[in-house]
Amino acid sequence: MKKTFVHGIEVNHLPSKDYKHMMIVFSYYSKLDPKTYNERNMIPTLLENHNRIYDSSDVLNTHLDMLYGASFNTSVFQRGHLFSNQFYLKFINQKYIDGEDLLSSAFEFLYHIIYQPKIYGGKITKKAVKQKISETKELLNTLKQDKATLAYFNFLKHVSDKETATFYPNERYLDQVTQSSLTDVYQQMINEDYLKIYILGEYNVDKVHQKIKNLFPKKRPQTWPNYDLNRYMPYPETVRDLKETDMDVSIARTYVGYQLELELDDRTNVAIDLLNRIIGGYSQSKLFTSIREDLHLVYYIYSSYLSEINLFMIHFESDEEDIDTAIQKIHETIHSMQSGQILETELQRAQLNLIKNYKSMCHHLIGTMKLNMSADVTMNEGFNLEEKIQMIMSMTQEDLMAIAKKMKHIMTYRYVKEGDDCG
């Protein structure tokens, strides 16, 4: 990955001839703030739905179709105290299309979406704000009809501190979203955030620079904010064992949460990734083998590490009477790993699986983009597959045991059928 600066904007180049599509990303970086977390999450779709140029979904989608099925997506990224709003456009490689300047059209589309919202009296329109708030409240109602999602949402709520929770929608601050707050956050994003542009595909660098100069004629003064990328969220002080009931569920859902009090760097992240695989990250994991294949208690069980909030989580769905057996098995598994029971073959298998995963991502348009964006933010450089493979292969059972020892159980959350108490 090569960096250039155009009128102060950081442009990250990922030249590649491997794909039939190209991708451009506008990524805006700011300090994570729980109080404006809802606004930050609302802004991308608000801009998409309330735009001066593409003033209806009909016009917007027809325009994307005219760009040969270009796909527009938004997402948020957070790591420690860093937050980012990201706008992606994937479009067909120019070489397949004669006589049309798709690259310029793609840049203009992203620019129009982000910089041309409907504004009235200097503010985002009342209609847009009202619609967005109403949608968010409806979303909370919708959640209640999908019990699997509802259980996960509830678990996140319980494991987070109310004041500093960073998942969307954050009910604690939802009533504070207003026309002014949304407008202020939007203005911050376009004027004060650190803007990085990423471009992946076959293209002419000079042409890209010229296009950016045309879209951003004034120099954008910006300095990379060196926010702490480590843990943001405070953990509960005591271990909590919670149970919630619902009349309308057929199966019990359980989440077991562990805090990982660690300074995160690239090597630690790799160790966590390997540990996760061995515990419950894939079909050869200890928990999948013992709880599904040997005990037949679940259809699936998985573990995952939520890097955004430094939380290690294990989840399964089972009959309520089987929960305790499964939990006991989980704790036994973690304790045994903390005392060194990680087999050489388990480590090797996880290493090969992780390397396979990275290699696949490096041959995938979006995967390549995401790996490079993440490496850029955390290490200020592009993703290097060879270095990553070396790091993975250098990991030892002791490295993983050291991470396992840092795992501290903080919560068990059960979402079960009302009236099915097994005592």
Place this chain on the structure above:
Amino acid sequence: MLKKVMIVVKKQILLDETLYIDTLDNGLNVYLLPKKEFVDYHISLQVRIGGQTTRYRYQDQLYTIPAGTAHFLEHVFFESNDINLSDIFSEYNADINASTSRDVTNYYVSAQDHFEMVLSMFLNHFSKAKISQVTIEKERQIILKEIKMYEDNMYYRVHEDLLKQMYTDQNVWVDIAGDERSVHAINQAIIDRTIDHFYQANNMILVITGPFDPTYVKKLVRESKINLMPKKMDSPQLIFDFQGQKDHHIYQVKPNQSVTYFALGLDIDLSMLQTLSVSQRRLAIIMFFQYFFDEGSSNYQTLKDKNLINYSYNINIHVHQDYAYFTVSSETNYPKKLKSSLMDMLMNIGHIDEDKFLAGIRGRIGHFIGYFDQSNAINHALSEFVKKGYQLEKYIDHVKHMKAADVNMIKKTIKEDAIYSMTYAKK
């Protein structure tokens, strides 16, 4: 001795993408798409048995099997012949998985190393299968838990209830995994017989994508035991009964619900489209309903402007060989108004704007080309396209030459008495 190995059919899909097709003597169709620039090999074997397979005719006899049998087989197949293919493949760093849809069961593997070994073992595994009673009982327990997981989603339930109104035939709507009763009814004899009837070479499609030489891979396939599977002349034929229920519009109050959800379905009369080929018919139906009802349509905008729908708005277009239907659904505060607006839109379809139609064609071509950007995506797309009877090499041409008038033919398949709706109202 092997016969002289030659690639039988070579088709140019894009300027820089070539598909190789081989048909074994026993009827297995093999599709090979080399992707030299990628690292992943993807192998998928599709068997024409799915959630809709509960009644069929085979060799002049009628058979009935419990709902969920295809899915049950999917669960046990990797553990047949006293080996666990998943465990063995993990030694080769290959991932193996399977899924069952309404019409097919798909087994797939992804690997980066030991491709030849993995491919041979995978294909040999399918040449015969003996499932043990222990495996059957183990997976039965796991499947029963899987079924319960899906019961907790209101959106699945509404759609299933809507289809129950539209079609009395359970093949169309029965849960792919079956229900508790049907899963308990599946036994060794049913499993053995179903394998014998459906897991035949002429009832399967093999698709392989990855960085390989197609001539060499063709040789590997022909050297594997799958090539020794006997040739059978017959394939099982499914039996459908496409009657709808008398009641077309159902309104149910659900005391525990936090939202009101509305779904409308249209049974598409395929007999009106006899002049179109299978692939043209499919394309025309999909383009028609997307044009008029997807999130880029003016109908969607109208419903949104009237506050009749929200972000949960969703359309589904299912075109099978024997039947086709369109559904549209959303959370709403005004289910009656939404129903009446949608009925009105369906019965008074407007005209097709040429510019917007052209944009839709461009979009479809771009999406198609995008499949070739990932080894797994093109593998999946190839399996789907072949299953649906598309000629891939002609797909872009077919789309390019699709006229608004062709798509407009779908209008005549819409009949008011083929429209059904289901409302789950909050109290």
